[in-house]
Amino acid sequence: MQKVLTGKCIVVGDNIDTDQIYPGRFLAITDPKEIGSHCLCGVSEDIAANFPEGGIVVAGRNFGCGSSREHAPIALLNMGAVAVLADSFARIFFRNAVNLGLLPVVCKDISRNVKAGDTLTLDLEAGTVKNDETGEVFPCEKLGEQAMNILEAGGIKPLMRAKFGK
């Protein structure tokens, strides 16, 4: 997996719950691309259509709180996001993201230090986020061993396929 990622970011607030990431009225949808087209529509209807491929979502505290719906990370990935940087994450969202290969990285106060449209470079091994616009560098938490093992395998599905020899 790539250990250094660069992408343009959007910035959202605190307690962005799974209903704002992916509202209940769309939960019967199973096509990943269609799921992605509704991503974050509870925050603003026009986020998904304008989201840059390989982009990064920057958030405040408790990102992904609420439901266990896996539609949330599926939506983020299929909108084009590769990582979410936040003050903190809700637990089930964190697990779901890691399982699907979306990077959930804890980076305190990042939402107050960057603005929408900035290009950020996330260095997983160094544990840093650089704002390429200003040159500022912010520390972020490194992912734990369990999460990294899953992410390095490309998510839980390749890991399980390898385990079961398929």
Added chain:
Amino acid sequence: MHAIEKILMKNSGKSSIQTGEIVSAKIDFAEINDLYLQTVYSFYEMGGVKVWDNTRCAFVFDHYAPCPDIKSAENHKAMREFAVKNNLKYHFDTNTGVCHQVLAEAGLIYPGMIVVETDSHTTTQGAFGAMGTGCGATDMATILMTGELWFRVPEVIEVRLEGEAPKGVYPKDVVLAVLGRIRADGAVYKAIDFTGSYVEGLNVAGRMTICNMAVEMGAKTAYMQPNQNVLDYVSKRAVRPYEVQFTDKGYHYAESYVFDVSALEPELACPSSVENVHTLRRVISNGDVKLNQGYIGSCTGGRVEDIEIAAKILKGKHIPEYTRLVVIPASREVMLECIAKGYITDLMNAGATISTPGCGACLGAHEGILAPGEVCITSTNRNFPGRMGSTEASMYLASPATVAASMVYGKITDPREFL
């Protein structure tokens, strides 16, 4: 050691366990609800052939009960086919109710077990001294293949609830007060153990309501030491033998909070965050809050006790013209008991709309969706923007008594007026 640690230790086959350690634990029961056809997709994508144990997993069709559209009907159809193919011993179709409630009623929840469901409110099962936790579709597919899931052994926060509840204060008010203090992320990655004299005396329904809302503080799981009410409930139903676990004397909690329940009042979580908790008295002191809809139901506030108090408050009265009150019993068993006791008749005579047991409008799927600008008071668990429909609607979380009292006048009203 804490009882939760003992449960994790037993199910992971270890002789000792440390907080923060990652363990792979056997799952005693796994439940997939009808939002999660992705579980079936992930199961096959990962090379799954048959589920690990056809007596330890089941589908519950609760979020779309019965189906509101073609897509959800297709999803149900595919899940039924998977259930048949795997010869699942238990199946809960659209005539049963909300997963957490129906599993408990079916005797599939008992002390000392690990239960994982594809629903964040699985913390509800801590009411029975079980370790219940929610997961996503692909974690569930892993369980269906292997019967196990990895867990980080959580820190445990004690929430000690002491004293008797005053008139008009219900378990929902108590947990809202706790939530207002611990906040929406105060227990992320951690477990909450509810202790104290209030919990020791509490009935099963009230225990479920409080544990249910633990996830709104971010908790991985909740726990209450089983009391006699729980043992009476479980002993009549449990499908397997069980062992109650106990927390060792002197166990050191990561954090402790103490609440004097006798000093609490009816509480509200105001729009649009679960942690925006204020006393009802304070909210209405700022002026009338007019309502378009009241809602009583869900895994939080749709049990017999919840519908009973609503019926008692509304009996012989009628909700105002141009408002509506939606009542959705949490399960078939709950609804049958409420019919037998006359509560459903009383509520219908008061103008309530009764709908099929299930999750209903709690998550904005169907059966009580809100339009832009509307205001709803609800006995459910979340008031996030757009949770019950339009992102421009407002929701107040309250006890079923407060919802019922408020619908007498069509504005937020203190239930103590009617008690």
